[in-house]
Amino acid sequence: PLVAFADAHDPLFGLLRVTAHPSHLAPSDILDGAQTVVVYFIPFSGEVVASNTGTRYASDLWIRAYRETNSLVDEINNAVDSLLATGGFRSRGIRATHDFEVDTLTSPWSHRHAAVVAGLGTLGANRMLITEVGCCGRIGSIVTEATISPGQRPSEEFCLFKRSGMCLACLRRCPVGALGPDRFDRRACYDNLLVNDRLHDDMHPADACGKCLCGLPCSLSAPRP
Numbered sequence: 001p002l003v004a005f006a007d008a009h010d011p012l013f014g015l016l017r018v019t020a021h022p023s024h025l026a027p028s029d030i031l032d033g034a035q036t037v038v039v040y041f042i043p044f045s046g047e048v049v050a051s052n053t054g055t056r057y058a059s060d061l062w063i064r065a066y067r068e069t070n071s072l073v074d075e076i077n078n079a080v081d082s083l084l085a086t087g088g089f090r091s092r093g094i095r096a097t098h099d100f101e102v103d104t105l106t107s108p109w110s111h112r113h114a115a116v117v118a119g120l121g122t123l124g125a126n127r128m129l130i131t132e133v134g135c136c137g138r139i140g141s142i143v144t145e146a147t148i149s150p151g152q153r154p155s156e157e158f159c160l161f162k163r164s165g166m167c168l169a170c171l172r173r174c175p176v177g178a179l180g181p182d183r184f185d186r187r188a189c190y191d192n193l194l195v196n197d198r199l200h201d202d203m204h205p206a207d208a209c210g211k212c213l214c215g216l217p218c219s220l221s222a223p224r225p
Contacts, residue, residue: 002041002131005148006118008034013117020110030109031092031143038080038144039111039118041129042069043137046220053215056175058196058208066138066208070096073140080142091144105186111139119153121222122162126170126179126212130158134220136213158222170212179212 006013008027016024027034044065052062077093084091100107112129115121120139121131128135160167161181171179178188193207200206217223 001043002120002133004039004115004118004120004151006037006039006114007150008037008143010117010150013037013114016110016113016117020113021106021108023106023108024110024113025108027143030094031090031145033090033145034143035145036143036148036150037114037118038142038148039115039120040076040140041115041120041131041133041137042072042140043131043133043220044069049136049214049219052210052213057199058206058210060200060203062210062214063196063200063203063206063208066210067203067206069138073138076140077142084144084146087146089144089146091142091146093140093142096138096140105190109141111141114141115139116153119151122154122158124159124170124218125161125168125181126174127184128170128213130218130222132222134218134222135216136210136219156225158218160217160223163225167217169216170218173211173215175209175211 013026027037048061048065051059073096081091081093094109094111099109112123115129116123121129124130124135129139157163168181171181176188176192178185193209196209197205197207213219
């Protein structure tokens with residue numbers, strides 16, 4: 001797992017209303033007196049990633065990892081909230097998923113973008129976070145009034161396409177063609193997630209896919225020049 005810290009007053013959080021969503025929240029909207037945003041990445045194992053590489057629909061193992069890490073994020077957030085409280089600091093963890101508007105398919109808080117601000121990685125052509133240990137995993141974030149020194153953002157671009165104009169394997173992996181170099185069809189993506197949910201109704205909610213993350217040069221590590 002990776003963890004990084006961002007200054008809650010970093011101007012990049014204000015820019016998220018342009019780059020992510022017009023109604024994206026600032027850290028202070030989540031917690032009055034916010035000083036730091038803690039962001040962490042829980043990577044999936046190679047076995048989980050491999051199981052989801054050669055099939056049309058999400059594998060059982062991928063869905064199980066998705067569900068279990070969503071619960072794990074909530075548990076980690078609660079544990080960190082309790083730990084910070086013992087030091088007299090308020091904090092508020094943010095849900096891992098299922099906090100979006102169904103009409104617009106947008107969320108008031110983007111864990112991925114918060115991770116970029118904190119320096120955990122860069123966004124790939126698939127608009128997903130690429131970290132030092134790849135892009136397959138789940139992200140959690142916590143806003144706290146504790147002051148923690150922020151880290152540095154990567155000096156290099158991790159996405160091969162953004163770095164050299166090559167690759168785009170993630171776009172080709174999308175089973176419904178929802179991704180393009182300069183477009184993202186949210187509705188097509190979400191409809192496909194609902195198909196996977198129905199196929200895995202024994203593990204509901206199972207609205208996950210992950211095809212644009214698996215079988216890539218950046219799945220399990222950040223590609224190097």
